[in-house]
Amino acid sequence: GQQLNQSPQSMFIQEGEDVSMNCTSSSIFNTWLWYKQDPGEGPVLLIALYKAGELTSNGRLTAQFGITRKDSFLNISASIPSDVGIYFCAGQLRKAQGAQKLVFGQGTRLTINP
């Protein structure tokens, strides 16, 4: 089945630093989504990307949909303590590939030292 390779798996940074994570796939997706999950909670949507090449910002977060439709990155600028959590990328399959299901990356666990 389809798989997303998300990296890095974990990050340990100082408060105020910028963060970058990415996802790659062997499959083409028509939508890329980035979620954040806090412990014991469900994922919360951060950014949704719908067009190849699209660059979208949400506050200190910026994400891009790769031109090949097989990759995406998420950047967080000037990290703060509440950014701690697990970040997941998710690709949405085209309808013909199966009911527009989401395929998730393995997650990037972000830890911030104050």
Added chain:
Amino acid sequence: GAVVSQHPSRVICKSGTSVKIECRSLDFQATTMFWYRQFPKQSLMLMATSNEGSKATYEQGVEKDKFLINHASLTLSTLTVTSAHPEDSSFYICSARVVQWVNEQFFGPGTRLTVL
């Protein structure tokens, strides 16, 4: 808007019993709901896709007779774990797709199931 709730948030049960988890879309109608399972320090794995008024579509390797899904209305889907065993202990998360925004899924807060 687009709030999804789950009940219960935590459940502990004895091996062999059945557990029902509810997923509700609170302020919108969801023609499709999805059920995921997440083991500790792992990603979300799709178990099944639930469409209102029809049978759920299960992912490969997920036993439909063990994980019963009912999507009786546009705002409610239920997952019943039948004859639960310790290996079924996991974090179960549902999501709902908004009819108008077909490309986005909104997730519930999850249900922690512990089978003793």
